[in-house]
Each structure stands twice: as structure tokens, then as C-alpha cells.
Amino acid sequence: MPEAHGPRAVRLLPLSGKSDGALRTLAGRYLSWLDERNGAAANGRSAVDSLLADMAWTAGIGRSHFAHRAGVVFDDAASLRAGLSALADRSNGPGGCEPPKTAFVYPGDGEGAAAAAEALYRSEPVAKALLDRCDAALRAEGGTSLLDRMSGESGPEQALDGPALYALQCALTALWSSVGVRPSAVVGLGAGELAAAHAAGVLDLEQGIRLAVAREAAKTAASEDGLDAALAGIAFRPPTIALVSGVTGRALRSEEVLETACGLRHLHEPAAYGPCIRTLADREVGAVVEIGPRGSVGPTIASHWPKSAGGAGEAGNGAGGPVVLPGPGAAGGNGSAPDGDAGFVEAVARAYEAGLPVAFAGLFAGETRRRIPVPGYPFERRRYWVGSLKT
Secondary structure, eight states, X not given: OOOOOOSOSOEEEEEEESSHHHHHHHHHHHHHHHHHTGGGGGGOHHHHHHHHHHHHHHHHHSSOOOSEEEEEEESSHHHHHHHHHHHHHOSOOOOOOXXXXXXXXXXXOOBTHHHHHHHHHHHOHHHHHHHHHHHHHHHHTXXXXXXXXXXXXXXXXXXXXXXXXXXXXXXXXXXXXXXXXXXXEEEEOGGGHHHHHHHTTSSOHHHHHHHHHHHHHHHHHXXXXXXXXXXXXXXXXXXXXXXXXXXXXXXXXXXXXXXXXXXXXXXXXXXXXXXXXXXXXXXXXXXXXXXXXXXXXXXXXXXXSOGGGOOSOXXXXXXXXXXXXXXSSSOOOSSSSOHHHHHHHHHHHHHHHTTOOOOGGGGGTTOOOOOOOOOXXXXXXXXXOOOOOOO
């Protein structure tokens, strides 16, 4: 069983301004703030960590957030200083941004998901609680322990099977929701269709586990004979947001959800990447969040995104196509913290920079933090002189 989470090793300092110049000036003020508190190191690493955590808390929940944004990810004072220095010294930023429409994409490839799930279990209380629920549901279905599979105790795995991938994707959905990032549309591809249906409100968490077990059994046996029994007693609800079929690429109507049984009726159909991505473009989606192991969605979206659709671009600078926020794989921070621990915080930083509204309190789950004095906003004041009036 994976170890339970401890204190968060990686933090996010969100900075913003009404112009790029104000943002750079604010970064410089935080550098001065760090210099003024060099003495805190004499009280030990834990005192410094607590001070920097309170700083990040105050900047996240105690400040307004403007269009020009930067998320500085750090794990100690040195990496924070390096990130702030790079921001203060840069010549031009990507420009301001407006909150984009957001879609979640659930890929069916589970490669690399075991390590991602284990890292989330160790570092994210929200994900841990949901993975525990999935483990209990999987055991009730007669399956092996999900937590043992994540840690490798049940034998080596090249990729997570369907139930475990479903659990990981539901945990990631809950984790994004805990920081205020929620989709207006979801796309499920292959085994990812079940988690997408759960995100759209079609299935309960435990119902999805039951269907994921049945789907895996049908694939292993190359027979769909057991699917009807698994579907018995499950009443699909109408989607609360757009649920895009991974087979047709169209947003499903309520009656079509029942007909396709969340993709179970089309186990051997190939994923319709092109039609799915064109549907997101037609819906003017500007940000796509990959709900699964990192790396499989971004290149596919870039190759299929219609050139005429435009979008915010990978850097949020209007270069075309949506901003793609990857899964929690091997994303490193500015310092030496374990990559798995940094992955979600890095993704939240990119979401913030892309203009998504972020509820920063979600990054402090299970912690008690306090507001402290931090640098104020660098107002760019202009002086206007009124000439004397002739009489």
C-alpha cells in the first residue's frame, strides 16, 4: 500500500498584474521581501517552509488576480528566488489572458499511470480519499487491491488496467475540482469514456468501478457476454455538461448515453481523435486538461486542431490551438523536489497562467495557514497636470 501523504513539498506563488511591467516589478518586490527575511533560516528549515507556505497562501487567497499572470513553483527559498529572478529579468511576457472555456480529455492509455497514482496518493489528500473509495469498491467487486497495484505489491505492471485507470482519472477530476477548475465539456477515449461519463454526472463513482471491471473482463475474454449483467440496475443520468463520444466525436444526447452505455457497446471501435478535437474547436474551447498520464494528448490535439479555429496557443500567447495542461507525470519544479510531487502543482501554475480561475485554498488541503504581510501591488501611477485657466 502506498504511504499516506505528508506535508506538501512543492508550493505555488501566484503573481499577477494589470501589465507585464507591473508583474515584473511585483516579482522584484518579492525578491526584496525574501532578502529581508534571511534571518528566518536561523530558526531551521521547518520555520522557513512554514513562512513560505504562509506567503503562498496569502498571495493566493488574499490578493486580486489580474490578466498578466505567472505561477512560480518552488520547494525551498533557493528555488523560489531563482523563479522570481527569472520573472523579474524577462523582457516580455506572453500578454494578458481572459478565462478560456475548458474541456477535460480522458485518454484510454494507462501507461505510466501507476507511478502517477502512487504519487497522488502520497501527496494529495483529495486524491487519496477518492482512491481509497475506489479501492473499497474494487474489493467489493471481487477485484484485487487497487492500492497494492499502484505500489507494485501485486506484481509488475506495464500499465494500469481499466478499473485502476478509471480510479486515477476520477481522482484527478476531483483534484482539479478542489482548486476550482471544472470543465464545460468532457471527452472520453477508449477506457477513458467511463471516467468522462462520471465527470459529466452520468454515473456514480462505484457504478463506474463495476463497469470498468466488466469492461476489463470483456477485453480479456474477447467476449461481451457479461456486459449486460453489469449494466443491469444502472440508470444512466442525463449529462450535466457536454459529453463528447470518443467513437463519433459528437456531444451525446441523453438517449444516446443509454444506447452506447458509456462506450461499452463499442469496445472495438477506434477512437475518433479528429472529430472529437473538431467538436472542442467548434465549442471555442481554449484550454484542454489531460486527465491521465502525461504526454499523450498534447501532440494529438496540436496535429488535429483546425487552423481556422485559432485559440490561446501552447504558451497562452495567441499562437493558435488551445492551451494543453498535461497530466501529473514527470513534471519537475524549479528545485530538487521529487518530480511526482511537483506534477499537479506545475499543472495548476500553467492553468493559472492560462487565465483559468483557481481556488488556491485547494492546494492547502489538511493544512492550517495564516495570512502574513507580503508585498503590495505596484500601482503604475501617472501624474496629470492641469494648466492654469486664462480669464
